[in-house]
Amino acid sequence: MTSFKPPTFFSGNVLKPDEDNRDYQIITLANGLQAVVISDPSTDKAAAAMDVHVGHLCDPEGVAGLAHFCEHLLFMGTEKYPQENDYSQFLSEHGGQSNAFTSAENTNYHFEVSASNLEGALDRFAQFFICPLFSESGTDRELNAVDSEHKKNIQVDTWRNYQLQKDLCNPKHPFVKFGTGNLETLKDIPLSKGMNLRKVLLEFHDKYYSANIMKLAVVGKEPIETLVEWVASKFSDVKNKSIDVPIFSNDALTAAELQKEILVKPVKETRTLTLTFPCADTRKLYKCSPSQYASHLIGHESNGSILSLLKKKGWAHGLTAGNSGMGARGFEFMRIIVELTETGLENYEDIIEIIFQYIALIKSTPIEEWIFHEAQAVTSIAFRFKEKSSPFAYASTLAKNLQLYEPQDVISGSYLLEYLDRDAIKADLSFLKPDSFRTMIVSPNFDTTGWTEANYYGTKYSVKDFTESLKKRLLNIKLNSELSLPEKNTFIPEDFTVEKKIVENPSTHPMIIMDSPILRIWHKQDDTFFVPKANIFFGITTPLAYQDAKSCVLTRLFTDLFKDELNEFSYYAEVAGLQYLFDNTAGGMTLSIHGYNDKMHILLDKIAGKLKEFVVDEQHFDRIKDQASRIKINFDSESPHTHAIYRITQITQQFMFSNEQKLAALEPLTSGDVQAFYPSLFQKIHIQQLAHGNITKQHAIDIGKILVDRLAPTELPESQRFWSMPTYKIPEGKLFIHTRNVPNAENLNSAIEYILQIGSITDQKVRIMLGLISQIGQEPAFDQLRTKEQLGYLVGTGMRKQTGMMSYRVVVQSERDPAYLEHRIEAFLAKFESILTDMQPEDFKKHRTAFTTKMLEKLKNIGQESSRYWSHINSLYYDFEQNLHDAEQIQHATQEQVIEFFKRYISPNSTLRHKLSIHMRSQKNGQETGPEGEAILKGSIVLDESTNLDAFKTGLELTDYAKPIKPVETWLSE
Numbered sequence: 001m002t003s004f005k006p007p008t009f010f011s012g013n014v015l016k017p018d019e020d021n022r023d024y025q026i027i028t029l030a031n032g033l034q035a036v037v038i039s040d041p042s043t044d045k046a047a048a049a050m051d052v053h054v055g056h057l058c059d060p061e062g063v064a065g066l067a068h069f070c071e072h073l074l075f076m077g078t079e080k081y082p083q084e085n086d087y088s089q090f091l092s093e094h095g096g097q098s099n100a101f102t103s104a105e106n107t108n109y110h111f112e113v114s115a116s117n118l119e120g121a122l123d124r125f126a127q128f129f130i131c132p133l134f135s136e137s138g139t140d141r142e143l144n145a146v147d148s149e150h151k152k153n154i155q156v157d158t159w160r161n162y163q164l165q166k167d168l169c170n171p172k173h174p175f176v177k178f179g180t181g182n183l184e185t186l187k188d189i190p191l192s193k194g195m196n197l198r199k200v201l202l203e204f205h206d207k208y209y210s211a212n213i214m215k216l217a218v219v220g221k222e223p224i225e226t227l228v229e230w231v232a233s234k235f236s237d238v239k240n241k242s243i244d245v246p247i248f249s250n251d252a253l254t255a256a257e258l259q260k261e262i263l264v265k266p267v268k269e270t271r272t273l274t275l276t277f278p279c280a281d282t283r284k285l286y287k288c289s290p291s292q293y294a295s296h297l298i299g300h301e302s303n304g305s306i307l308s309l310l311k312k313k314g315w316a317h318g319l320t321a322g323n324s325g326m327g328a329r330g331f332e333f334m335r336i337i338v339e340l341t342e343t344g345l346e347n348y349e350d351i352i353e354i355i356f357q358y359i360a361l362i363k364s365t366p367i368e369e370w371i372f373h374e375a376q377a378v379t380s381i382a383f384r385f386k387e388k389s390s391p392f393a394y395a396s397t398l399a400k401n402l403q404l405y406e407p408q409d410v411i412s413g414s415y416l417l418e419y420l421d422r423d424a425i426k427a428d429l430s431f432l433k434p435d436s437f438r439t440m441i442v443s444p445n446f447d448t449t450g451w452t453e454a455n456y457y458g459t460k461y462s463v464k465d466f467t468e469s470l471k472k473r474l475l476n477i478k479l480n481s482e483l484s485l486p487e488k489n490t491f492i493p494e495d496f497t498v499e500k501k502i503v504e505n506p507s508t509h510p511m512i513i514m515d516s517p518i519l520r521i522w523h524k525q526d527d528t529f530f531v532p533k534a535n536i537f538f539g540i541t542t543p544l545a546y547q548d549a550k551s552c553v554l555t556r557l558f559t560d561l562f563k564d565e566l567n568e569f570s571y572y573a574e575v576a577g578l579q580y581l582f583d584n585t586a587g588g589m590t591l592s593i594h595g596y597n598d599k600m601h602i603l604l605d606k607i608a609g610k611l612k613e614f615v616v617d618e619q620h621f622d623r624i625k626d627q628a629s630r631i632k633i634n635f636d637s638e639s640p641h642t643h644a645i646y647r648i649t650q651i652t653q654q655f656m657f658s659n660e661q662k663l664a665a666l667e668p669l670t671s672g673d674v675q676a677f678y679p680s681l682f683q684k685i686h687i688q689q690l691a692h693g694n695i696t697k698q699h700a701i702d703i704g705k706i707l708v709d710r711l712a713p714t715e716l717p718e719s720q721r722f723w724s725m726p727t728y729k730i731p732e733g734k735l736f737i738h739t740r741n742v743p744n745a746e747n748l749n750s751a752i753e754y755i756l757q758i759g760s761i762t763d764q765k766v767r768i769m770l771g772l773i774s775q776i777g778q779e780p781a782f783d784q785l786r787t788k789e790q791l792g793y794l795v796g797t798g799m800r801k802q803t804g805m806m807s808y809r810v811v812v813q814s815e816r817d818p819a820y821l822e823h824r825i826e827a828f829l830a831k832f833e834s835i836l837t838d839m840q841p842e843d844f845k846k847h848r849t850a851f852t853t854k855m856l857e858k859l860k861n862i863g864q865e866s867s868r869y870w871s872h873i874n875s876l877y878y879d880f881e882q883n884l885h886d887a888e889q890i891q892h893a894t895q896e897q898v899i900e901f902f903k904r905y906i907s908p909n910s911t912l913r914h915k916l917s918i919h920m921r922s923q924k925n926g927q928e929t930g931p932e933g934e935a936i937l938k939g940s941i942v943l944d945e946s947t948n949l950d951a952f953k954t955g956l957e958l959t960d961y962a963k964p965i966k967p968v969e970t971w972l973s974e
Contacts (some may be wrong), residue, residue: 621671640747
């Protein structure tokens with residue numbers, strides 16, 4: 001390392017949220033690298049991120065995906081730390097993680113680690129940008145990882161449509177490039193042109209990885225002076241090539257690509273209409289954000305909005321509007337996306353006309369100052385009371401923000417609106433013209449005969465000119481009396497008083513402040529974060545909700561219809577930072593409200609009143625039923641590993657109705673069925689309520705009474721009030737495999753979900769031993785199965801938790817046969833046993849400390865704390881201090897105990913294992929099982945698709961039902 005010159009310090013002040021007590025300093029190193037350094041003495045996790053202002057739009061011709069491939073390779077060794085997995089191993093041993101992403105114009109690398117190990121992680125991280133190896137062996141192997149990453153996306157409509165939008169842009173514009181890359185673009189094509197990929201990689205890194213277009217963010221517990229010194233000493237050797245940040249021309253869509261209708265056949269049963277307008281890149285105008293005005297109004301969901309009218313006509317389920325985020329410096333797109341019904345698809349030109357009628361309304365109305373001031377107030381409140389997030393995500397965001405905003409606005413830039421600029425808004429609106437957009441219409445019903453097949457994803461599409469009739473209609477737009485601008489938002493909070501409960505040691509759990517046969521209220525007034533927010537949860541137990549497939553579907557239709565009916569009212573609350581969630585569960589329903597507490601009672605009162613007096617609208621029912629059926633049908637197109645996880649749950653959970661059962665139950669249902677059924681849901685119920693945040697005991701009780709008084713239910717028998725779903729136990733010594741075909745016949749990938757049941761979730765030894773094994777094994781599993789063997793892009797290991805049961809799990813998605821994947825998992829587990837046996841005592845202690853650190857990781861905000869409490873309440877174990885108690889005992893766990901535990905429950909040599917694996921096999925790529933896979937199948941009990949799983953489960957033993965770990969009286973408030 002060379003000596004370094006002192007950095008230049010930003011002399012201004014970084015704008016911070018009200019409760020942000022961290023210290024910030026922005027510096028610029030002598031090589032031009034700018035960094036924001038954050039000192040947080042209270043943090044238990046440190047993090048860093050580097051954002052390089054180059055992305056796939058800068059891929060050289062003939063090597064599509066090079067920027068993304070470069071991102072992958074930087075993780076695989078540097079001159080100073082040549083071991084391929086040194087970085088990931090260091091992070092794993094110190095409770096950390098890492099990730100990266102490549103977009104059109106940015107490549108963002110980020111990590112987090114235990115706070116006391118930041119310097120070592122930072123030193124390794126800095127070498128990515130100074131002396132990466134790009135080794136021949138690593139380059140060759142990682143090609144497969146990139147190819148696998150691409151292939152996992154081939155059957156995902158979001159990726160397919162995104163690339164098609166790019167393909168059909170101006171062919172001379174870099175936006176058309178394929179950003180992910182695959183074996184063809186990164187290996188075959190370069191080879192055919194006599195290119196050396198490693199040489200091209202080195203040239204790309206040497207050209208674009210320049211200090212002057214890099215932005216760094218570092219979060220640590222050390223003082224600012226120490227963090228600055230580390231940054232300067234470790235990153236001053238990054239070379240400054242004095243390159244300019246690429247700026248792209250605003251002609252990604254020219255006249256040749258506009259006024260076109262792109263028809264697309266999707267993988268899933270989805271119907272959408274997308275209008276895309278080329279527009280200016282206005283990110284430099286973030287202090288007035290002119291594009292937000294039109295986006296807010298066009299995307300509004302209140303009465304008089306585009307969506308409201310389309311729903312009344314039965315033409316749409318949803319609508320979003322705003323800048324696409326697909327652009328880069330110099331160009332952008334405004335997109336309006338409508339989720340269509342079948343009838344809406346038939347009337348898509350009428351929908352386009354309605355959209356332009358609303359645009360005409362906006363343009364013909366003087367720019368309303370109150371609309372801007374509402375947006376200004378909402379964003380200002382959001383910034384003032386912005387809470388901490390994980391350092392991992394925060395560092396990544398701030399590094400990118402430094403690319404976009406002035407130094408003092410690195411936190412506030414995406415929030416605060418400082419002034420109204422009418423001219424800028426008018427200029428933004430001027431891009432929304434009838435002759436300057438194109439549409440993409442997605443539907444599974446299209447006949448694709450004679451259509452074109454796109455590169456990379458194989459998307460079937462057709463391009464047509466707009467019809468003359470549509471052009472004429474759009475040139476003669478008249479205002480529509482059914483459309484109007486939104487009313488003023490009365491949900492914007494006004495009272496930000498925080499009832500501060502100052503205590504020396506914050507409470508680790510809520511208390512029961514009311515316990516009746518109908519309502520149990522848990523409450524904790526915030527004693528940590530002091531923001532004017534609260535979270536209210538209601539777990540409504542009603543046995544009728546899940547007694548058979550029909551009642552399950554009826555409950556789901558009711559909750560969906562209810563949310564749809566209330567949407568025009570609740571949308572105002574959502575805009576103002578107050579939202580509610582309402583969903584069916586196996587035990588009944590869950591209703592929750594989150595956000596600013598000032599007007600929470602108004603929203604709850606409306607919800608409670610509507611629950612009592614709900615009337616099903618026939619036209620809305622048809623739309624919601626159609627939506628529900630497509631959700632279930634579309635599950636077939638989900639990824640293979642998602643299906644593997646689903647099948648594990650289906651086999652091990654006591655009750656679970658399959659999608660096939662639900663679809664069969666859904667088909668004959670009418671609106672009258674829902675209307676007749678829903679009142680019975682609330683006749684006999686029990687409610688568990690959690691009220692947490694800026695809320696007093698009395699207010700929590702009053703809120704609970706609002707719901708109970710409106711519903712006026714009777715009590716359930718005591719035995720039915722607290723409901724849990726026990727888990728089936730795999731018998732000792734049994735090795736089960738359930739084989740199925742991947743439902744989507746076009747998916748190239750197979751998958752395996754492999755579990756070994758270990759023991760009760762209430763057994764502390766099981767939790768600690770399994771947790772340590774998961775901690776130690778995560779990085780070696782990834783290194784072996786993903787990095788070295790290149791089995792697939794998706795590889796994961798860890799713990800699986802169900803009622804009464806904990807399991808060790810491995811999941812892999814791959815083009816290889818699942819039986820072969822299981823063979824490789826077994827081989828890894830055999831190797832893992834040696835890793836545990838040969839591990840040096842000091843390395844075991846590192847992992848033990850890392851696991852303890854994860855256990856004791858501080859909660860970052862009130863939402864995390866509420867979610868933890870609700871998880872424990874919902875589980876019915878009420879084990880609020882489990883992490884604290886486990887962390888105490890982890891320090892007494894020995895390496896010998898872990899080895900003994902592993903040999904008993906996990907080792908392939910054990911004859912006492914409880915194993916179940918799901919093999920989802922691709923129908924597409926003709927995988928061969930091979931001798932290793934055949935041996936796995938022969939050594940297991942195979943359940944195929946013809947197996948009656950319900951009959952199989954009747955022969956299995958169930959875990960106990962969940963019950964509190966202590967008498968309920970323990971948590972009763974005085």
